[in-house]
Amino acid sequence: MIANYHTHTKRCGHAAGEDREYVEEAIKGGIKILGFADHAPFVYENGFVSGMRMKLSEIDGYFSSLVSLREEYKNDIKIYIGFESEYIPELVEAQDKLLSDYPLDYMIMGEHFSKPEDRCVHYNARPIDNAALTNYVDVVIEGMKSGRYKYLAHPDMPKVAEKDECFVREFTRLCEFMKENDLPVELNMLGYVAKRNYPCDEFMRIVAEVGTKMIIGCDAHSPDYLSDRSKHKAAKGYAESFGIRVMEKLPGLC
Numbered sequence: 552m553i554a555n556y557h558t559h560t561k562r563c564g565h566a567a568g569e570d571r572e573y574v575e576e577a578i579k580g581g582i583k584i585l586g587f588a589d590h591a592p593f594v595y596e597n598g599f600v601s602g603m604r605m606k607l608s609e610i611d612g613y614f615s616s617l618v619s620l621r622e623e624y625k626n627d628i629k630i631y632i633g634f635e636s637e638y639i640p641e642l643v644e645a646q647d648k649l650l651s652d653y654p655l656d657y658m659i660m661g662e663h664f665s666k667p668e669d670r671c672v673h674y675n676a677r678p679i680d681n682a683a684l685t686n687y688v689d690v691v692i693e694g695m696k697s698g699r700y701k702y703l704a705h706p707d708m709p710k711v712a713e714k715d716e717c718f719v720r721e722f723t724r725l726c727e728f729m730k731e732n733d734l735p736v737e738l739n740m741l742g743y744v745a746k747r748n749y750p751c752d753e754f755m756r757i758v759a760e761v762g763t764k765m766i767i768g769c770d771a772h773s774p775d776y777l778s779d780r781s782k783h784k785a786a787k788g789y790a791e792s793f794g795i796r797v798m799e800k801l802p803g804l805c
């Protein structure tokens with residue numbers, strides 16, 4: 552694996568290890584381009600504090616730590632500083648403003664929620680119905696159209712009770728949109744290794760049939776995910792078993 556653009560830090564509250572360990576393990580794993588994309592903060596007007604993303608007070612430290620590691624390790628690895636974020640229409644402008652003063656290189660979309668987090672349930676918490684799946688695809692397409700995000704993380708994260716014709720129709724619509732706009736979808740290595748409901752075979756078949764670009768994201772919540780080449784290889788082999796050749800790097804971030 553040459554590049555990984557999906558790396559978390561302990562600031563999200565559910566990842567382990569120091570920033571430096573992620574960099575050092577990535578180097579050990581042969582990664583040449585390392586993108587940090589921790590769960591992006593949002594500004595909640597009602598003062599809600601999320602349990603799965605950095606606090607507003609931690610943004611400064613996130614950037615200062617990674618900027619200094621980028622300089623320190625520049626001969627061994629290229630570091631980009633990004634965020635993984637939901638696209639939530641009513642919160643997106645305040646988030647843009649919040650992040651506008653930071654040296655942000657990129658964002659990826661990880662749509663864990665389509666509404667403010669204090670008012671809805673995580674997509675992976677319980678099966679959703681057809682209407683909710685259609686809404687998921689609508690919001691993801693709207694968000695990707697905004698041009699903020701380089702790729703779509705764990706596209707098939709929502710738990711779907713029945714992988715029926717609605718599943719095929721909606722994910723085909725999503726994959727066709729991504730293809731037409733030359734945007735990749737992610738093969739989520741964490742989901743694959745941890746045997747979560749994503750990535751699923753049914754979704755992979757759609758990616759292969761439509762010809763959507765795909766890239767592996769480690770979704771590293773612990774540093775060893777970056778050095779464990781057997782995990783990288785297994786994820787790549789899974790894609791290949793569907794005839795999918797994953798892309799190695801993102802244009803503009805190489």
Ligand SMILES: [Zn+2]
Nearest residue numbers: 559563565772
């Ligand atoms: Zn996470």
Ligand SMILES: [Zn+2]
Nearest residue numbers: 635661704705
């Ligand atoms: Zn995610």
